Amino acid sequence: MADIKFEVKETIGVLSESAKGWTKELNLVSWNDKAPKYDLREWSPDHTKMGKGVTITIDELKKLRDVLNSIALE
Amino acid sequence: MADIKFEVKETIGVLSESAKGWTKELNLVSWNDKAPKYDLREWSPDHTKMGKGVTITIDELKKLRDVLNSIALE
Numbered sequence: 831m832a833d834i835k836f837e838v839k840e841t842i843g844v845l846s847e848s849a850k851g852w853t854k855e856l857n858l859v860s861w862n863d864k865a866p867k868y869d870l871r872e873w874s875p876d877h878t879k880m881g882k883g884v885t886i887t888i889d890e891l892k893k894l895r896d897v898l899n900s901i902a903l904e
Numbered sequence: 905m906a907d908i909k910f911e912v913k914e915t916i917g918v919l920s921e922s923a924k925g926w927t928k929e930l931n932l933v934s935w936n937d938k939a940p941k942y943d944l945r946e947w948s949p950d951h952t953k954m955g956k957g958v959t960i961t962i963d964e965l966k967k968l969r970d971v972l973n974s975i976a977l978e
Contacts (some may be wrong), residue, residue, distance in 0.1 A: 900917075
């Protein structure tokens with residue numbers, strides 16, 4: 831990922847933290863100076879290293895919200 | 905990923921479909937015959953090929969649901 835420029839524009843939510851301090855976060859991330867996208871991903875404590883994840887459109891997020899509200903998670 | 909065995913146990917929600925028919929889905933996926941995990945990922949139309957994604961614990965899903973319900977997505 832050395833050639834990819836990224837900037838976390840906004841942290842919307844931190845979902846969990848691992849024993850090593852990596853966090854799984856929903857963020858708005860700008861890739862290569864483009865318009866920020868919603869992004870669900872693991873990050874190192876100082877946010878210089880990223881783990882696996884996916885970018886998500888706002889329409890996908892709405893659908894995901896509706897799906898999560900329609901199932902029993904408790 | 906040739907060595908990873910996987911099985912989609914349950915499709916919880918389909919969030920979007922690309923022009924090529926790949927879908928972004930929230931599923932319960934069993935990896936290497938282990939207990940299924942929640943998984944947000946892109947899949948080929950026949951679910952034999954997978955794209956980038958993340959596994960998510962139930963606690964992370966609950967947090968994600970709460971985060972999505974707390975922000976304005978409309």
